[in-house]
Amino acid sequence: MAGKVVVLGSVNIDLLVSTPRLPCAGETVSGTSLTRQLGGKGANQAVGAARAGAHCILLGAVGKDEDGDSMLAALNSYGVDTGRIRATSSATGCAVVATSPQDNQIIHIAGANSDVDAILAADVDLGPEDVCLAQMETPIPATATLFQRARAARACTILNAAPASTAALDLLPLCDILIVNESELALLAGSDAGSMLDDQSLLSSRSLLGLQSGQTLFVTLGADGLAIIGQDAIQRIAGRSATVVDTTGAGDCFCGYLAAGLARSDPTDQAAIEANAAASIAVQSFGAAASIPNRATVLQSLG
Ligand code: ADP
Ligand code: NA
Structure with a gap:
């Protein structure tokens, strides 16, 4: 039987504002549209895992x-298990994303x-088939607690070090898999983005990060797919051709699909091939969670 995916992470309401041009300081401009949608890396990745067919607890x-009510309803509609999401006295997390044809600004x-917090993370049963997945938009102590419990239960731990933050370095000893994009890798490994994507540089970035032999580094490369960097060998999975409409949440789709594949006990490269295909489909329509395809669509695209 497949294991479950436990995602620990953020839930936001995204307020997407379109405007012909972003305002300068002190200025008011007339926008053209306002859309509310489910956001947050935790929520998006949980939708990815659920769409990939996993039982996913967020x-x-x-x-x-x-x-909060409408984001929970959205998560439920995608099949995410929301039973352990806590309702607190704070306001629901929010991102205001202003987009003009030239640029964007996010608050x-x-x-x-x-x-x-750690109490929330401690309140879930884990076994060796399960996969735990976290990002950097929720407090580190909660992730550390979840990963320590996962380690004790021999469950797999995946850290997606996004948004880029050196605070991720403290969690590296607890993760089986680290997933970063090019700029996150550059920040964590302390080098220039783009100057370190050849095989030799990618292999040496493992040691810059202090990764041990049992740990695997995934570097997502946008249109160029990804690289899986083991202790002595690199496997590259080519990007799939896509007509890009909106890349928001591509990385989240990738992470959720990968976690679901590993929870099915698929080989790592097989899970990565599906995740790469799913993310290449997600960039071809608007939205983050809304653009994540279901598994049947992904398998069909792989032929
Ligand atoms: P992030 O969204 O975190 O910055 P990437 O840009 O590396 O991460 O994208 C994550 C994954 O999404 C890639 O590994 C790839 O599978 C897919 N992807 C992203 N952009 C494209 C694209 N232009 N064409 C095809 N696939 C893409
Ligand atoms: Na999209």
Whole structure:
């Protein structure tokens, strides 16, 4: 029987504002549209795992407010198990994303995401088939607690070190798999982005990060797919051609699908091939969670 995926992470309401041009300081401009949608890396990755067919439990927190209720309803509609999401007295996390044809600006309010704590992380049963997945938008002590418990239960731990933060370094000893994109790798390994994507540099980035032989580094490379960097060998999975509409949440789709594949006990490269295909489909439509395909669509695209 497949294991479950336990995602610990953020739940936000994303307020997407379109405007012909971003305002300068002190200025008001007339926007053209406002859309509310489910966001937060934790929520998006949980949707990815659920769409990939896993039983996915999301550990997180929302406010006791209308936004919290509607984000929980959205998560439920995607099949995410929301039974352990706590409702707290803080406001639901929120990101205001202003987009113009040239650029974007984001203001993020962590809100209830700051209330995710070790107690929440300690309250879930784990076994060796299970996969735990976390990002950097919720407090580190909660992730550390979940990963320590996962280690004790011989469950797999995956850290997606996004948004890029050196605080992730403290969690590295607890993770079986580290997933980063190019800029996150550069920040964590302390080098220039783009100057370290050849095989030799990727292999040496493992030691810069202090990764041990049992740990695997995944570097996602946008349109170029990804690289899986083991102790002595690199496997590259080529990007799949895509007509890009909106890359928001591509990395989240990848992480959720990978976790679901590993919870099915698929070989790592097989899980990565499906995750790469799923993410290449997600970039071809608008939205983050809303653009994540179901597994049947992904398998069909792989032929
Ligand atoms: P992030 O969204 O975290 O910055 P990436 O840009 O590396 O991460 O994208 C994550 C994954 O999404 C890639 O590994 C790839 O599978 C897929 N992807 C992203 N951009 C494209 C693209 N332009 N064409 C095809 N696949 C893409
Ligand atoms: Na998308």
